[in-house]
Amino acid sequence: MKELLKLNKLFAKYKWQLIFGIIVTIASRYLSLYLPKYVGKIINLLNAYGNGERTDLEQVKDDLLLYIGIILGTTLLAAILTFIMRQLIIVVSRHLEYDLKNIIYQQYQRLSLSFYKQNRTGDLMNRISEDVSKVRMYMGPAIMYGINMITLFAVVIPAMIDTAPTLALYTIVPLPFLSIAIYVVSREIHKRSTLVQQYLSNLNTISQEAFSGISVIKAYNLAPQMNVQFAQVANDSKDKNIDLARVQALFFPLMVLLIGLSNILVIYVGGRQVIAGEIEVGTIPEFLIYVNMLTWPVAVVGWVTNMIQQAEASQKRINQFLDIEPQIQNLVEETTRVEGSIEFDKVNFVYEDTNIHALKDLSFKIHSGGTLAILGKTGSGKSTVLELIGRLYDVTDGVIKIDGKPIKNLNLDDLRQSIGYVPQDAFLFSDTIGNNIAFGNKDASEEEIVAAAKNAVVHKNIKNFTHGYETVLGERGITLSGGQKQRVSIARAIIKEPNILLFDDCLSAVDTETEEQILNNLKKVTRDTTTIIVSHRVSSAKNADLIIVLEDGSIIESGDHESLLEADGYYADLYANQMLEQ
Numbered sequence: 372m373k374e375l376l377k378l379n380k381l382f383a384k385y386k387w388q389l390i391f392g393i394i395v396t397i398a399s400r401y402l403s404l405y406l407p408k409y410v411g412k413i414i415n416l417l418n419a420y421g422n423g424e425r426t427d428l429e430q431v432k433d434d435l436l437l438y439i440g441i442i443l444g445t446t447l448l449a450a451i452l453t454f455i456m457r458q459l460i461i462v463v464s465r466h467l468e469y470d471l472k473n474i475i476y477q478q479y480q481r482l483s484l485s486f487y488k489q490n491r492t493g494d495l496m497n498r499i500s501e502d503v504s505k506v507r508m509y510m511g512p513a514i515m516y517g518i519n520m521i522t523l524f525a526v527v528i529p530a531m532i533d534t535a536p537t538l539a540l541y542t543i544v545p546l547p548f549l550s551i552a553i554y555v556v557s558r559e560i561h562k563r564s565t566l567v568q569q570y571l572s573n574l575n576t577i578s579q580e581a582f583s584g585i586s587v588i589k590a591y592n593l594a595p596q597m598n599v600q601f602a603q604v605a606n607d608s609k610d611k612n613i614d615l616a617r618v619q620a621l622f623f624p625l626m627v628l629l630i631g632l633s634n635i636l637v638i639y640v641g642g643r644q645v646i647a648g649e650i651e652v653g654t655i656p657e658f659l660i661y662v663n664m665l666t667w668p669v670a671v672v673g674w675v676t677n678m679i680q681q682a683e684a685s686q687k688r689i690n691q692f693l694d695i696e697p698q699i700q701n702l703v704e705e706t707t708r709v710e711g712s713i714e715f716d717k718v719n720f721v722y723e724d725t726n727i728h729a730l731k732d733l734s735f736k737i738h739s740g741g742t743l744a745i746l747g748k749t750g751s752g753k754s755t756v757l758e759l760i761g762r763l764y765d766v767t768d769g770v771i772k773i774d775g776k777p778i779k780n781l782n783l784d785d786l787r788q789s790i791g792y793v794p795q796d797a798f799l800f801s802d803t804i805g806n807n808i809a810f811g812n813k814d815a816s817e818e819e820i821v822a823a824a825k826n827a828v829v830h831k832n833i834k835n836f837t838h839g840y841e842t843v844l845g846e847r848g849i850t851l852s853g854g855q856k857q858r859v860s861i862a863r864a865i866i867k868e869p870n871i872l873l874f875d876d877c878l879s880a881v882d883t884e885t886e887e888q889i890l891n892n893l894k895k896v897t898r899d900t901t902t903i904i905v906s907h908r909v910s911s912a913k914n915a916d917l918i919i920v921l922e923d924g925s926i927i928e929s930g931d932h933e934s935l936l937e938a939d940g941y942y943a944d945l946y947a948n949q950m951l952e953q
């Protein structure tokens with residue numbers, strides 16, 4: 372229960388509904404006692420009339436009507452109260468589920484990029500959906516049945532002892548066995564349903580990969596192989612489902628058997644007592660109803676215990692994520708203005724998970740409004756430089772300064788707000804093209820969206836789509852070409868009018884002519900913007916104020932276009948090769 376204690380704070384918010392729910396439950400259970408009591412009375416009355424102990428038929432009829440009226444009235448009232456109880460407790464559990472999902476989602480948003488690199492997306496999704504559902508079973512049904520069970524025991528058992536203590540003893544003794552049997556069966560059900568879930572998620576992964584990679588599968592004619600793989604996993608999944616169904620099939624027969632045995636015991640022991648004149652005949656039906664009233668809560672003990680155990684395990688997984696402190700912390704509350712001069716001072720960076728020393732003693736400076744180009748082979752650390760400026764990671768050693776201040780001394784939101792970042796792998800949401808561009812500035816007008824698209828040289832392409840800016844993009848924007856996606860992503864950064872623009876090899880999929888056009892447009896609209904362009908092409912870099920060439924995380928050459936050509940090193944070779952290609 373330790374992990375579930377964390378939920379107490381959430382419960383506090385709904386304490387009045389819960390307290391009222393408990394009161395209503397107690398009242399409804401209390402009212403449900405009238406049914407067995409008055410059924411017993413009716414049988415005794417009829418028995419007395421049959422024996423000739425009662426002779427006034429009219430009076431007997433009146434009594435009968437009164438008893439039936441009491442049964443009807445109390446049962447109806449108990450049913451209404453049960454309805455209110457379910458409304459209160461189950462509705463509260465839905466609210467709690469919603470609150471918990473929001474808490475987890477907000478925590479996910481707070482957590483740093485490294486968290487996402489270390490944990491699989493499926494796992495993140497599972498904790499916010501599957502695990503929360505299991506916890507909800509504790510917050511709603513488990514608590515409701517728990518209260519119901521305790522109150523029922525508290526009212527029924529004293530009533531039984533009061534009516535016929537010996538018979539009560541014989542009736543109550545088998546009940547714990549029923550509870551244990553149900554617990555064992557539901558634990559088996561849980562084990563098997565966990566396996567079913569695992570196989571289901573395997574099946575989902577295979578199908579999802581097959582759909583995402585459908586073009587590769589078709590091009591390599593792998594469909595028959597994929598079909599066999601799918602059939603195997605589907606078959607395993609079916610076997611696990613059949614295993615589960617077998618144990619589930621045991622649940623109800625087991626309950627029926629145990630209830631039947633308890634009923635026989637009541638009739639046998641009660642019958643002997645009636646013959647011995649120790650109890651009245653009406654006590655037998657009264658007790659039969661008690662047994663049936665108690666059976667469900669007793670069975671529920673096993674079920675609820677299982678539910679709580681599962682919720683505890685799920686809440687533990689949720690707490691693991693909730694307890695993580697984001698690696699990147701905002702250390703400054705007050706707002707800070709960001710102009711845009713950037714300085715790296717002996718920056719070192721090691722990726723924790725792989726231990727790769729991506730940047731080594733890196734130092735450079737760009738003045739506000741200046742342009743820096745970073746070239747270098749793949750894996751030389753270019754993207755890492757950009758990620759460090761946006762504080763997606765914090766440096767391992769050295770300092771990055773913006774406007775002369777270490778970036779940790781800037782308000783994190785202001786820092787990120789002042790950056791327009793175009794990543795290497797453009798990500799577009801399943802939304803309209805217009806909204807994807809406006810993502811960088813939610814208040815942007817239609818004219819601003821069009822202007823940004825024009826500057827990113829993608830306006831004409833968008834206009835050619837039937838629905839223009841209203842064209843809805845599929846998953847990961849599959850209806851756009853690679854170059855179009857890159858340009859929409861550039862428009863998204865431009866529209867934000869940031870003080871710092873970071874382009875991570877985002878012109879790789881456009882032809883050199885369009886690249887030239889985009890760079891010319893950028894020069895105009897980003898005159899005062901500090902711009903860093905990461906590229907493999909000299910054409911993207913040649914006009915920059917400063918060009919640095921990275922190798923293995925260190926600068927091997929730096930200067931402007933002319934000085935680097937004179938230096939006759941990596942840059943000059945790259946230039947010569949790329950000029951030849953054109």
Ligand SMILES: Nc1ncnc2c1ncn2[C@@H]1O[C@H](COP(=O)(O)OP(=O)(O)OP(=O)(O)O)[C@@H](O)[C@H]1O
Pocket residue numbers: 488722724725727729747748749750751752753754755756795876
């Ligand atoms: N999230 C990460 N976790 C661990 N290691 C990483 C991570 N991202 C990059 N690396 C490693 O850090 C090194 C530098 O990577 P980086 O992406 O900065 O190179 P790059 O110069 O941008 O490469 P490319 O031109 O291919 O984009 C590489 O060796 C890479 O494998």
